[in-house]
Amino acid sequence: MRRPLGMVFDLGDTVLNLQSIDGIAGDRRLLEFAVNAHDLTAEDINLAAEELGRETMRLSDESMLQYTWQSFNRLLCETLDITFNVSHAELEREFWNTALTFEPCAGIFDVLDTLERNQIKTGILSNTARTGLVLEEELAKHNLARRFSFLVSSADYGFRKPHYRIFQVAIRKMDLEPQDIWFVGDTLAYDIKGAINSGLYPVWYNPQGNPNDTDYECLEVRGWHEFANKIEALCSH
Structure with a gap:
């Protein structure tokens, strides 16, 4: 496992939880x-x-x-x-x-603080029918908009995850090689499959402990506090 230089997050149920x-x-x-x-x-x-x-x-x-x-x-x-x-x-x-209505996922600020402290770039790639402008306004309500260098909404680009073309947009915006980017999301079919097919390191955010009924190999994370500690340890070596 290599230290990431950039990290792209899914939005819904990864950064923000839909409350109602x-x-x-x-x-x-x-x-x-x-x-x-x-x-x-x-x-x-x-x-x-x-x-x-x-x-x-x-x-x-x-x-x-x-x-x-x-x-x-x-x-x-x-x-x-x-x-x-x-x-x-x-x-x-x-x-x-x-x-x-949305609320930030528990522990997401700890993760973002850890990434910022270790100078790891961050971005968001979301499957949604809503424009990026609406999503950015929602992030701003929770003091999260400035924590990400970019936001890619599938509504603005025509393709959805797991299609490789929408991942290419995020890779370009990150301005890094794919192997230096981790992609973090909560769905195997969209996030993990798409990340693997695009050459990104896949991280499955799985707080519910759902079984992985696929053959996708990925880092599984049950909580953001655990993930923040893992990143900190990896960056300290």
Whole structure:
């Protein structure tokens, strides 16, 4: 195991934990900006969104191509004869801030302090339909935005993990050789598979102790305090 020069993190359930999601509340907020031809309720819209979401997520996983929340919402609402008097970017921000709440994963600040102390670069690569701007604003709420030198959202680049092209973007932004970069994430299918295929050292963040039912070889970490100690020991040699 070699000392990393850079470390790229997944975002959801790795850096930030999703605490709650209320799609109906989000849709209710969007209706405040809407011309709603058929007087549909937030519950009506949410039901249609769940059906469309199942289809788009399946196709996205199969193709490794990323749809965006803005295109999803346009397709959803325009087929329901709902239009808006604000921009789609503003709608995305309003829905996010109303429907979702996050908290930093326990111990993540210890890890970031350790990496900064040892001059190890950091970045984020996230599979999400939301733009990087929205994610950066969420990180800023938790005093995390300045802890990462870049954030790559699949919504901004068209490809999803584990496709190698989205990993190439992160590698370029890190400006290091792949073998000098560790990638840390909580999913085997997206994070670990993609990291291995892209030549990065894979670290599986697995606080729940789930079994590894794949043949992927990776460093498994159950908690961030443990990981911070491991990095500190590795860098002190």
